[in-house]
Amino acid sequence: MRPRLFDVLVAAVRPLTPQVNEYLLRAPDGGPLPAYEAGAHIELHWTMPDGEPMLRHYSLIGGDALRDDPPGTWRIAVQREDRARGSADIHRRFVPGMTLTCSHPLHHFRIDRRDGHSVLIAGGIGITPILSMLRSVARRGCSFDMVYTARSAERMAYRQEVETLAGTHGRLHDTGTQGRLDLIAYLAAQPAGATAYVCGPASLIQAVKDAAASLGWDPARVRSETFAAAPSADDVGFDVELRASGRTLRVPAGATILDTLTAAGLHPLYDCRRGECGLCPVPVLAADGPLRHRDRYLSADERAAGKSLCICVSRLQGDLLVLDA
Secondary structure, three states, X not given: OOOXXXXXXXXXXXXXXXXXXXXXXXXXXXXXXOOOOOOOEEEEEEEOOOOOEEEEEEEOOOOOOOXXXXXXXXXXXXXXXXXXXHHHHHHHHOOOOOEEEEEOOEOOOOOOOOOOOEEEEEEHHXXXXXXXXXXXXXXXXXXXXXXXEXXXXXXXXXXXXXXXXXHHHEEEEEHHHHOOOOHHHHHHOOOOOOEEEEEOOHHHHHHHHHHHHHOOOOHHHEEEEOOOXXXXXXXXOEEEEEOOOOEEEEEOOOOOHHHHHHHOOOOOOOOOOOOOOOOOEEEEXXXXXXXXXXXXXXXXXXXXXXXXXXXXXXXXXXXXXXXXX
């Protein structure tokens, strides 16, 4: 189901690091924005100068009655990736007064308020949903521990907020000077039955899962979130023929097949938009180039067969893709 969309205004922009800006969003009429829980994110829609539609996911940074934000506002943080047109365009053009379109908050990475002890692990820009969880557990007086890792202290957006909120229950880990974090030792030191929440690069998430598995943790006790990877510099636009619908649409280099279909008024099944849930795979009837599978749902054999494609993240490196849709 496509989330219901509405307009928001950029109210303020604040640089957090040389690569990360924070954007304060508010309703055009000054009214309240929808409430959300820690870990929620939104789909942000806008149009590039060349008319190409863009859609990206960004975590909401407040949550749990964030008292120091202006009433009725949201905050997101965007890391600029020069090879990614979306984030570069945001850093270049998003200024106070600009109108954007977004979804209602989406809760695919919800913190469980029944946790006896929460372990919060953030890597780089993955701090955004973890910070909202940190606010939640700190203000509710819950048992928790947190680690925030990045390649240098200068890359740690919200470093001061983390230090203030986490206090003695948190630590900053600079991999540039301290090397890789010993995740097995870190998780082994946590209380029995703890639940870990991790957001960051896919390599960090996998390392946390591997460390937890080596310690005998139930896989359900490690919860994670990754957003779709930024487009590669060599991604190309291509046509997608929808055989059952009798339509052919152009998929720009900076948009996904799912973006293109929904922008055209179609309603394909989807949920996570990260290639994890398994709702959006569509049968592939023909392709004149290699398929770029970027999901985490299809098996290696299914990817090699090339008979199915997760349209939320995967694409074609060619000119024409024919789908049974």
